[in-house]
Amino acid sequence: MGHTITVYSTRGGSGKTITSMSIARTLATRGYKTILVDVDIEAPSLIHLVPPHINPKDMKFWTQYIDDSSFHISDVIYASRVENLSLVYSNTPEMGKHFLQTRQRVWWESALKRELIAQQDLYNLGYDFIILDNQSGTSMNSVNNMILADTSVLVVRPANYGVDATESFIEEMYRVLKGIKPRNDFYIWNQVIKTENDDEEKILREFLNRYDPRIKKSGLTLGCEIPFDRVLNLFLLSATDQISFDLPADVQKPINQLIDKILEKSGQI
């Protein structure tokens, strides 16, 4: 049986997609058959970070899969340059926004059913891990994608405004999701600034120590701390296939820690 990891955040720009890509790539290089699905139909970014090898006009997208029951999930799967790693793209934001703005409750119920079918079909196709790059915030879409998760990874940037919003958000989110299926919930500090002296380190640690218990009270476990990495951020300015390049060592190491924890808790080690 496979395992689904949903990566999400309370707001955009926290590094959700890069984290999703890093988790997916690392699992694939460890030999797990992995698929990364861009389910962020509001702001799909996988198509920009990992440009497909064919013209998007000739492609089929996740958005089409959930809207049209004549599609099978295999119709929207594309190979990546990384062995064991496949990709599912979402279409341009216009289509996703159209769904988000116009679709009624019944459509989202149907979308959840389509996602549950996709999940089973992907496991039947032999995928060990499904990584869902979720939409940020609360919407029918983001909650649907959380429902599928065996493991969730909440990406948080250490800044007061972001963490305060996260704290109030996750309490409600986990209350709603509790009991649907057994799930392991992690959070990661992302883009943690590199301190240059003891005073700066003290400020950072005081901040993290203040918020850690407030996030953990919703049942989340700290997965890792990923430092802000200049090379990685510069790299994001390019327009190449960014999933096939090695992560900087100071980013890869905490990602490995996170994955070890996920594997251990899911009993996959």
Next chain:
Amino acid sequence: MSTYSGIIANCVLVANPSQVGPSYIADAVDDFFTHDQQMLFASRIIVLTGMGHQKTPEGRIQGSVPVAEPANYEGEFEFLFFQKRPNNPKYGNLHLVYVILFESSNTALLRSLIPEIEKEITTFQISLEGFEGGLYDQSKRPYFTQKMQEFQNILNDLIDKMPPENSIFDIAFVTSLHGKKQEFAKKLMGSPNGIKVSQLKEFESVLPYFIDQRMVFFEGEGEDQVIRGR
């Protein structure tokens, strides 16, 4: 094989063979009525439908609004009846009445299905062997029982196709439920392949609610039977 929806309590066939009068021909569910109750029920249907009018058009369905039937059974049942006069003059004044018993909480649902039910009865094939000479041949009862079970399956399929008002896949609705109901709904939502019926013991008390609301359906038979959300 139809999935069991649980909304239709029983389907009954009543007739008025001219030599024997009101007759309880057969039903889909064993031991639903006692023998005396069957006789009483058949007579009551005859009165309600005003059977015996030679002028009833042949082959045409005469329906009715739901009628409460609290006296004959413990549950709060109502029924719909549809009478049909065979398309064959050799049976004279014979009328067949299809009676559908259901829990009164589903009145609106059944009422909305009346046109569909009429269509089904119009095309439903049933042999009238056994009604010759204004009589009813009791040995034909197993045949009519089987036909009523077939008819009930058709109705269950009709109901299965109707979208439920609320869905197990609507998280906002599910979280508005309380206690065991919410627990069960969430468990179903997270079980896309369904839950084995044998594992439902702790939810037995809330299951009727979900069946009534048509938010669940059953698949498979015996030990492999599972319940799934819709």
